[in-house]
Amino acid sequence: MQDRIINCENCIDNPKSVFTVLTPKEKDIIRKSHTCSFYKKGEIIFKEGDKPMGLLCLADGKVKIFKEGVGGREQIVRMAKPVGFIGYRALFAEEHHTATAVAIEDSTVCQIDRETVYRILRESSDLSLSIIRAFATELGFSNNRTVTLTQKHIRGRLAESLIFLKDTYGYEEDAQTIKIYLSREDVANLSNMTTSNAIRTLSTFAQEEVIAIDGRKIKILDLVKLERISELG
Amino acid sequence: MQDRIINCENCIDNPKSVFTVLTPKEKDIIRKSHTCSFYKKGEIIFKEGDKPMGLLCLADGKVKIFKEGVGGREQIVRMAKPVGFIGYRALFAEEHHTATAVAIEDSTVCQIDRETVYRILRESSDLSLSIIRAFATELGFSNNRTVTLTQKHIRGRLAESLIFLKDTYGYEEDAQTIKIYLSREDVANLSNMTTSNAIRTLSTFAQEEVIAIDGRKIKILDLVKLERISELG
């Protein structure tokens, strides 16, 4: 991690950010008390057990958040995109981190210190409500995944993951290629399966012409079919 | 469901309630705009797809919240105890309910209407922060369960569920019997396994003298051993 001074207006002024509800005054307070850091692809942003020092906002890049389970097996619980928070769960629960965050691409992360966050939260009920809504949505997602990952069969789980990645990161210019390049291992860790099974099932999907694969590049050829596979379980 | 007029001070004044952070004035507002309902064991409080009409608080009784998965298979995502909220996720996410709530015992539920909830939230940053903290904790729990239910083996999953039930509802006076009486089916739906496997594995635990079973009554004889089974996966 390098502590570059980056002008990270992106987190604060981006219309997608929850900070849009803030007054210019409140935004200024944040602007004064935040630091930015740069992480190269593969670098750890925080680790399970670390104490959260502030609110992290992903200004640019892509980040996976995963938990280590039985025998060190990774389960990806969230994929972050700009502009979005990371590590905020532990901060607000007043716990140490219960998951690890790793940059999948080169990423810029800015941090607003704990005290400033709470100070703004006490002043802005709008921001509080936004965060409550964000948490409620995220919790719904997590509950959904619990059911999906435990009940759907391998094909259903993989199909759902591909749709999830498409929904989260969107398409490249060709309107087919999913705009994220994960290793087969990461795809497996996202879908609760072994790497072998991820490889095998991706190949099957490609044979069935539901998707096309070219290394880490995944094109969705038939979204309707993929959705059907996902729903069937 | 019967619409009795019950004096449901319990939700508001109970020291365990998040409402303790409110001023007497704010508590009065809630007192004036809430209604109480009584549900018999087995009755549905809300269903997947229903629109949340307010904030529900379980004043007395026990409630399971579950999602329907592949082939109508239930997955219990939460067990509520007094005094705690139910159905608040959908309310704050501004979605329809994504899970169903059923009373496991005769239960009293009071409802504070939507507008009042938001009115108080806008005034009380303390309450907002409490709710943010509650959500963050709940999300941590959910993420944890995702990993547990997908990665642990049957014995580990069941052991963890039993410990979870003990932690949530506590013991009877004998300091051994878990203070909730679930059907084998509910135990299975909590632990992501079939009813047969729940029965089988409970019997095995009883043979190993980790627990003792007498119908729906479950005694934890050796908590340390149970925790070890849970950790091993």
Added chain:
DNA sequence: TGTATGAAGTGCTATATAACATGCAAAGGT
């Protein structure tokens, strides 16, 4: 050019667990 390294892909086997069938006991209503 040769070597090393890591990821992608394939086939086989072992196993955990779901699904099914059946029997028994207890609870609850008439």
Added chain:
DNA sequence: ACCTTTGCATGTTATATAGCACTTCATACA
């Protein structure tokens, strides 16, 4: 006291998927 229903228990069978061993391929590096 009877019948009916519901829950609990157990054994057998079928199947999905994890685990392992191995090959192929691409890229990096000396």
